[in-house]
Amino acid sequence: MSRINQSLGEFIIENQGEFAYSSGELSRLINSIRLAAKMVNHEVNKAGLVDITGSVGEINTQGEDQQKLDVFANNVFIQTLTNREIVCGIASEENEDFITIAGSNSDHKNKYVVLIDPLDGSSNIDVNVSVGTIFSIYRRITPLGTPVKKEDFLQPGNLQVAAGYIVYGTSTMLVYTTGHGVNGFTLNPALGTYYLSHPNMRFPEEGNIYSVNEGNYVHFPQGIKDYIKYCQQEEGNRPYTSRYIGSLVSDIHRNMIKGGIYMYPKSSKAATGKLRLLYECNPMAFIVEQAGGKASDGETRIMELKPTDLHQRVPFICGSKTMVEKAEEFIAKAKN
Numbered sequence: 001m002s003r004i005n006q007s008l009g010e011f012i013i014e015n016q017g018e019f020a021y022s023s024g025e026l027s028r029l030i031n032s033i034r035l036a037a038k039m040v041n042h043e044v045n046k047a048g049l050v051d052i053t054g055s056v057g058e059i060n061t062q063g064e065d066q067q068k069l070d071v072f073a074n075n076v077f078i079q080t081l082t083n084r085e086i087v088c089g090i091a092s093e094e095n096e097d098f099i100t101i102a103g104s105n106s107d108h109k110n111k112y113v114v115l116i117d118p119l120d121g122s123s124n125i126d127v128n129v130s131v132g133t134i135f136s137i138y139r140r141i142t143p144l145g146t147p148v149k150k151e152d153f154l155q156p157g158n159l160q161v162a163a164g165y166i167v168y169g170t171s172t173m174l175v176y177t178t179g180h181g182v183n184g185f186t187l188n189p190a191l192g193t194y195y196l197s198h199p200n201m202r203f204p205e206e207g208n209i210y211s212v213n214e215g216n217y218v219h220f221p222q223g224i225k226d227y228i229k230y231c232q233q234e235e236g237n238r239p240y241t242s243r244y245i246g247s248l249v250s251d252i253h254r255n256m257i258k259g260g261i262y263m264y265p266k267s268s269k270a271a272t273g274k275l276r277l278l279y280e281c282n283p284m285a286f287i288v289e290q291a292g293g294k295a296s297d298g299e300t301r302i303m304e305l306k307p308t309d310l311h312q313r314v315p316f317i318c319g320s321k322t323m324v325e326k327a328e329e330f331i332a333k334a335k336n
């Protein structure tokens with residue numbers, strides 16, 4: 001049951017009954033993410049001050065120039081989850097391998113694994129443009145009492161028990177789902193409390209915003225080029241408006257509120273696209289679908305893809321249902 005301005009803590013407790021395996025552990029897990037996000041929010045708001053700006057001068061496991069805030073956010077989430085003894089393993093976009101968390105009794109008794117993109121939209125940190133954090137939660141499939149294994153992290157997205165993101169923008173919001181719809185909570189910085197501001201978020205069936213890095217246009221597959229041309233044609237409610245922030249969380253958050261499509265296709269420069277299946281595409285796909293939208297790699301439902309590698313990348317198209325279906329139509333036509 002939800003009420004406007006209900007606090008996130010109240011909402012979690014009042015809705016934990018909805019959850020199939022409710023034992024309070026998932027609630028504690030989401031509460032820990034809420035806490036870690038507040039600590040990261042505090043640093044993000046200082047972006048621009050010397051000590052938190054710029055690169056650490058190292059290339060991360062993604063081959064990207066790792067930012068100080070990437071490292072800070074990664075440490076905060078890993079520490080907060082580890083200290084609260086509620087997860088048996090964590091996989092992060094910033095870490096080569098997954099982290100096993102035995103627990104203080106070294107008994108590997110915890111049920112959940114968490115996968116995180118601790119700081120999404122890193123290229124926007126130093127230019128004061130909104131960034132985010134993305135999280136995805138699964139029940140482990142290996143036996144309790146044994147160390148977590150890689151297969152616990154390589155589960156298809158449709159087995160997620162919860163997923164969400166935090167957007168650090170004009171305000172800070174935490175948006176998540178446990179498979180019972182999508183709810184958004186805005187942080188009141190004065191009180192340090194998140195309040196339910198966006199109950200039961202829904203993607204408009206159709207929208208008029210398209211989000212894609214058109215700088216890569218010449219490298220895109222023909223189907224994507226044809227769809228972008230379709231978006232720009234003078235017909236019906238087109239041409240659509242082009243909006244691209246370059247932070248996945250912020251682009252999808254805007255499109256969920258206003259209606260629109262986000263695309264990060266494969267290209268001749270990136271044969272499998274750029275975005276990571278485990279840390280970005282699966283959790284955002286769960287949110288998008290729970291809000292009535294659609295998410296695919298252009299052909300296959302993202303959440304049905306069987307992951308094979310901790311850092312695999314996939315083409316990603318998601319948003320308003322009819323717009324994603326139209327894009328898939330162009331992709332299929334160009335293939336024939």
Ligand SMILES: O=P(O)(O)OC[C@H]1O[C@](O)(COP(=O)(O)O)[C@@H](O)[C@@H]1O
Pocket residue numbers: 064093117119120121122123213246247248249274
């Ligand atoms: O600059 P590009 O190639 O358009 O890529 C932007 C995309 O890359 C990302 O920044 C990748 O995420 P990270 O910042 O977590 O590495 C997405 O947030 C964003 O949508």
Ligand SMILES: [Mg+2]
Pocket residue numbers: 117119120121248280
């Ligand atoms: Mg990211």
Ligand SMILES: [Mg+2]
Pocket residue numbers: 070093117118119120121122
């Ligand atoms: Mg990141």
